[in-house]
Amino acid sequence: MPEISPSTDRLNPARVAIVAAGIVSPLGFGLHETLGSLRESRDCVTPVTRFAVDHTRCKTAGQVSDERLARAGEPQLRSERLHRVARMMILALEEALEQAPGFQPQLSVVGTTSGGMTFGEEYYRGLKGGRISRRRAASLIANYTPQKPVMDAQETFGLTAPCQVIANACASGTNAIGHAFECIRSGHYQRVLAGGYDALSELVFVGFDSLQASTPERCRPFDRERTGLVLGEGAAILLLENLESARARGVTILAEVLGYGISTDNHHLTQPNPSGSGARQAMEGALHSGGIKPQEIDYVNAHGTATPFNDAAEGKAIAELFDGVPVSSTKGMMGHSLGAAGAIEAVISLLALQNQFLPPNINFRHGDADLNLNIIANESQAGSLRTVLSNSFGFGGTNASVIIRAVDS
Amino acid sequence: MSLGIAGMGWVTPLGSGVDTVWNRLLNGEVSSAGSIEGPMGQVYPIYAVPAEATAKAPAHPRLRRSSAISRFAVVAGLAALEDAGVTLNDETAARTALVFAVSNGGVVYTKKFYHEIVESGAKAASPLLFPETVFNAPASHLAAILGIAGASYTLVGDGAVGILALKMAEDLMASHALDRCLVVGAEEADWLLCDAYRKWRLLRSAPPIEPFGRPPRGMILSEGAGAVLLTRSAALQIDKIAAGTNFRKQSEAGASVQEVFSELCRENESDLVVASANGTFIDEAERGGIAAACPGAKVLAVKGALGESVGASSLWQTIAAAQSLRTQQVPQVSSFSGEAGPPSGKIRRALVSVCGLNQQVAGLRVALS
Numbered sequence: 001m002p003e004i005s006p007s008t009d010r011l012n013p014a015r016v017a018i019v020a021a022g023i024v025s026p027l028g029f030g031l032h033e034t035l036g037s038l039r040e041s042r043d044c045v046t047p048v049t050r051f052a053v054d055h056t057r058c059k060t061a062g063q064v065s066d067e068r069l070a071r072a073g074e075p076q077l078r079s080e081r082l083h084r085v086a087r088m089m090i091l092a093l094e095e096a097l098e099q100a101p102g103f104q105p106q107l108s109v110v111g112t113t114s115g116g117m118t119f120g121e122e123y124y125r126g127l128k129g130g131r132i133s134r135r136r137a138a139s140l141i142a143n144y145t146p147q148k149p150v151m152d153a154q155e156t157f158g159l160t161a162p163c164q165v166i167a168n169a170c171a172s173g174t175n176a177i178g179h180a181f182e183c184i185r186s187g188h189y190q191r192v193l194a195g196g197y198d199a200l201s202e203l204v205f206v207g208f209d210s211l212q213a214s215t216p217e218r219c220r221p222f223d224r225e226r227t228g229l230v231l232g233e234g235a236a237i238l239l240l241e242n243l244e245s246a247r248a249r250g251v252t253i254l255a256e257v258l259g260y261g262i263s264t265d266n267h268h269l270t271q272p273n274p275s276g277s278g279a280r281q282a283m284e285g286a287l288h289s290g291g292i293k294p295q296e297i298d299y300v301n302a303h304g305t306a307t308p309f310n311d312a313a314e315g316k317a318i319a320e321l322f323d324g325v326p327v328s329s330t331k332g333m334m335g336h337s338l339g340a341a342g343a344i345e346a347v348i349s350l351l352a353l354q355n356q357f358l359p360p361n362i363n364f365r366h367g368d369a370d371l372n373l374n375i376i377a378n379e380s381q382a383g384s385l386r387t388v389l390s391n392s393f394g395f396g397g398t399n400a401s402v403i404i405r406a407v408d409s
Numbered sequence: 410m411s412l413g414i415a416g417m418g419w420v421t422p423l424g425s426g427v428d429t430v431w432n433r434l435l436n437g438e439v440s441s442a443g444s445i446e447g448p449m450g451q452v453y454p455i456y457a458v459p460a461e462a463t464a465k466a467p468a469h470p471r472l473r474r475s476s477a478i479s480r481f482a483v484v485a486g487l488a489a490l491e492d493a494g495v496t497l498n499d500e501t502a503a504r505t506a507l508v509f510a511v512s513n514g515g516v517v518y519t520k521k522f523y524h525e526i527v528e529s530g531a532k533a534a535s536p537l538l539f540p541e542t543v544f545n546a547p548a549s550h551l552a553a554i555l556g557i558a559g560a561s562y563t564l565v566g567d568g569a570v571g572i573l574a575l576k577m578a579e580d581l582m583a584s585h586a587l588d589r590c591l592v593v594g595a596e597e598a599d600w601l602l603c604d605a606y607r608k609w610r611l612l613r614s615a616p617p618i619e620p621f622g623r624p625p626r627g628m629i630l631s632e633g634a635g636a637v638l639l640t641r642s643a644a645l646q647i648d649k650i651a652a653g654t655n656f657r658k659q660s661e662a663g664a665s666v667q668e669v670f671s672e673l674c675r676e677n678e679s680d681l682v683v684a685s686a687n688g689t690f691i692d693e694a695e696r697g698g699i700a701a702a703c704p705g706a707k708v709l710a711v712k713g714a715l716g717e718s719v720g721a722s723s724l725w726q727t728i729a730a731a732q733s734l735r736t737q738q739v740p741q742v743s744s745f746s747g748e749a750g751p752p753s754g755k756i757r758r759a760l761v762s763v764c765g766l767n768q769q770v771a772g773l774r775v776a777l778s
Contacts, residue, residue: 004753055531107652113543115565124523127604137608145512145767146544146565151655162652162771164573166542167511167565175562179577182584203523206531207539264507266553269471269540281558395540396549398561 013185015243017253017407020103022095023347024088025234026062029072030095035184035351037333039358041379045219045230050118051202058214061200062232062335064088065310082137083116085199086149088235092195093153097119097235100251101142103239105161106189108150109180110167110237111172111196112339113394115146118201122163148196148234161193169394170303171262172196173236173342177289178260178402180240190245195237196343204338205231211270213307217338221304222375224312224366228303232335236343238350243407255350258292258387258403261285265397271309276317279303279391282399285323286389290403294322294367298384299358301349301390304329305336310393315371324382328361328376342392346402358383410679412579413414413643414775415589416493417728418485418636421465421715422456425484427492430734434740439714442616445600453603454615454717456631471550474654476515477632479547481721482595485634486551487589493638497555501588506560506581509548510565510574512720513602518542520601523557547595560585562657567765568685569653570594571635571723572773574650578639588640591700594724595634603630611689611766618717621696629685631716635724645731646778649673653763653771662694664760664771670702673774679703679760681739683730685722687712691764703760709739723771725764730759730775 023030026044030166037044045060053059069087082090097103119140126132132140134232142148168175173196180194208214208231215228246253262285265278272278289292300322303314306329318327330348337344352359355379364377387405411726417490419425422440440456440584447453458481466472466480467487485516490497497505506600520544525533540546552561564574571594578590606612606628613627639647651672656665673679682699687710698738699708711729718725733739734756 053531112565120519121523123605124520124601125527127601128527134608137605138610141605141609142767145567147567147767147769151768152657155657160654162573162576162654163566163769164577164652167514167563168561169543169545179562179580183580186580186583188580188583194527202526203519203542206526206534207542210534210536210539212536257628262560264549264552264558266549266556266558269546269549277505278558394545395543396545396561396563397552398545398549 014187016181016184016257017241017243017246018238018255018257018350019241019246019251019253020096020099020239021347021350023236023342023344024091026232029091035355036202037378038348038351038359041361041362042333050200053367056206056209057216058209058230060230063200064233081143082152083119083143083149085116085197086152088198089149089153090156092235092237093157096239097157100239103191105159105191107183108154108161108163108193109176110150110165110228111165111176111342112146112198113169113172114198114201114204116144116148117203118199119144121202129361155357168398169396170338170341171392171398171400172339172407174390174392174400174402177238177343177346177402181257181260184201190242192240193237194240196340197235198233198337198339200231200233218363219306219332220327220363221306221332221361222315222373223364224368226306226308226311228307230335232337234337234344236340236342236347238346248251253407255353256405256407258310258405259286259290261289261401263399265399267397268409270395272313274313276313278285278397278399279314279393280317280321282401283317286401286403296387297325297389298385299346299352299388300325300327301395302327302329302386304331315373317374324374326358326376327373328359330359332362345390349390349404353385353388353404356383356385365372410581410583411646411648413640413649414637414645414647414731415640415643416489416638417731418488419632419728420458420481420485422458422631423460423715425462427728434714435738437741438717443712445603447600447604453600454629456629457598457599457635467552471553475550476518476541476597477624478515478595478597479550481634482547482551482593483554485636486591486593489636489638490576502556503559504588505550506587506590507548507557508574508578508590508592509563510570510720511544511563511565512570513596514544515541515546516599516602517597522598563661567767567769568719568722569763569765569769569771570720572771573652575731575773576650579650583683586642590639591636592639593634593636594721596632596718596720598630606630613688618688618713620688620713621692622688625689625692628717631718633718633721635721635728637724637727644778645734646776647773648776650773651771653769655768659690662690662764663697666694666698666764668770670698673760673772674702677758678729679706679758679774680756681733681759682706682708683759683761684708684710684727685726685763686710687717695762707739726761729762733759734775734777
């Protein structure tokens with residue numbers, strides 16, 4: 001059972017430190033490459049190569065290089081049974097553990113939307129075509145399930161923490177970080193591994209295309225002429241620890257998770273309430289949880305999918321709640337990585353804090369007259385940041401916001 | 410932190426309603442096996458939920474196009490609230506969280522959606538089906554019907570996911586200003602799942618399921634939902650949850666189960682173990698844990714009567730444990746080393762042991778307060 005820290009008092013909650021982070025995404029392998037891509041405002045969306053897109057409207061996505069995935073890592077990483085997203089998780093966790101050697105989580109909370117879906121697709125196609133061996137079929141089934149990439153990553157580094165895998169659609173990654181934060185904050189846990197992962201799959205790609213939520217053009221978050229999202233993939237991990245415990249251990253503290261808000265918008269299964277009430281409730285919840293005022297937020301990493309509905313609702317909520325705060329969505333650069341997005345964008349927010357810059361909202365041409373937002377258009381900018389907020393919203397009306405603050409040395 | 414069980418809801422192949430299903434189990438009834446046919450003529454045995462079990466599903470717009478899993482969940486969730494005498498309004502819903510447990514999720518629509526892509530190409534893909542394939546669609550429907558606008562989480566995992574959901578509920582109750590948390594586990598069955606579990610060598614070709622039988626002959630899939638409404642106190646309490654651990658290989662499952670048992674039995678031995686044994690490798694893993702940690706306990710393996718419902722199964726076990734304490738009766742649906750039968754003394758504590766099919770192990774203890 002979790003250790004009980006001295007600070008289980010709700011009036012005096014424990015503070016939560018980020019002691020390490022790891023990331024694999026279309027922006028790069030690791031924090032260093034990711035930072036470079038962000039600073040250079042690199043467009044990492046490319047034509048889809050993983051499956052045929054002849055009959056879809058959208059033909060691009062943010063993709064993690066298979067060649068690099070195959071090259072990276074030890075022989076066990078190249079095991080045939082491992083899903084490629086498990087490899088991403090392993091690399092992200094490896095990077096995080098290099099910063100916090102010996103970190104033993106009591107719990108892992110990780111978000112995803114579709115687990116190893118491509119294994120399910122391979123299984124079904126093999127079944128229909130009668131071309132699949134029983135051995136391969138069994139391997140696909142065992143490794144298709146959403147908890148497997150998390151357990152594969154844990155196994156690689158000898159971790160055995162119970163895995164809570166959150167599937168709250170596109171809010172999953174932020175929900176995972178938020179729930180992990182609350183677990184430590186309550187004093188019931190000292191160390192929790194949090195993160196998110198997802199890989200491109202044909203089923204999900206065609207699904208978004210069928211809804212006309214994805215775009216045949218460029219992804220232009222918050223642009224007046226935005227036409228939809230492009231999908232992405234990746235994995236990111238944050239190692240969270242009770243701040244006092246981390247300090248006592250002499251661990252480097254990268255930042256502090258300050259607040260978390262969650263809401264459920266019951267308007268529609270796939271569309272937000274146009275008033276932005278669900279988004280606003282999540283952001284207000286995070287501010288309340290962190291005990292801070294809206295004017296203390298220096299940057300908002302928006303969900304910003306570039307769908308007309310999301311950006312209108314989210315933009316309205318941000319504009320109502322914050323007065324001219326710099327806003328960007330980084331999805332134009334790398335696509336929407338669904339269950340991984342919240343974790344990846346939390347790492348991007350962390351990099352922004354550590355390096356004092358504002359990540360860019362690329363492909364931005366025209367401001368939307370209905371949205372009074374201070375968009376960081378097209379190029380990254382130097383900034384003076386102490387506190388940032390990151391949003392994730394998803395199908396099913398799941399909304400989540402997390403606040404990260406720099407820690408005074 | 411202990412949690413009170415204020416209400417429960419049960420949708421199973423033996424019907425719906427906690428008392429109805431429990432009485433059938435006490436009477437020694439076993440679900441009737443039906444069969445389900447795959448597109449190439451393969452036939453699989455299955456324990457399906459009878460249509461009348463979801464007759465009480467509300468005529469809500471959210472359920473108009475939803476899959477069976479959502480209807481199972483809604484019926485079980487509403488029944489748990491009714492059992493507790495709770496009616497949600499704006500004020501009470503704001504102090505209620507929802508945690509949903511699922512393993513395979515909306516597999517019927519997922520298969521149908523992908524089938525259209527494979528057979529007819531991307532242009533044939535239905536925008537109506539896709540949203541229902543998302544893991545959290547059933548939770549979203551239930552939240553909308555109940556008016557829950559705060560915390561709602563869907564967890565995915567193997568058979569242990571229900572215990573992980575209860576653990577998450579415990580953590581939410583520790584962090585939020587909540588009065589209650591509704592935990593629901595649900596699953597729907599389909600030939601595709603049967604095919605997958607058969608290729609994984611876990612499925613039996615015909616009934617029965619023989620928990621703890623030697624050698625293990627396999628399981629039969631079932632479907633349905635279980636719901637538990639948690640409050641801060643009630644006559645029935647979950648007084649300890651072990652979020653568990655993971656095993657790498659099936660042969661190592663026993664050690665993980667023993668770890669969970671030793672955590673749950675550290676302070677008090679349980680009078681009853683509600684096991685997850687289902688006619689697979691799980692049985693042997695649990696046999697060792699029970700023998701080492703609770704040698705005197707009676708053992709109830711409900712999957713012999715209800716089938717393996719994966720994402721719903723550990724909620725079903727929890728309900729069975731609670732009903733054993735509530736009624737002081739235990740169904741004789743399985744045998745374990747000749748220990749079947751009613752307990753000789755009062756049942757004060759029941760241990761729910763869950764070993765999943767895909768590496769997750771967890772458990773909890775239910776007690777009378």
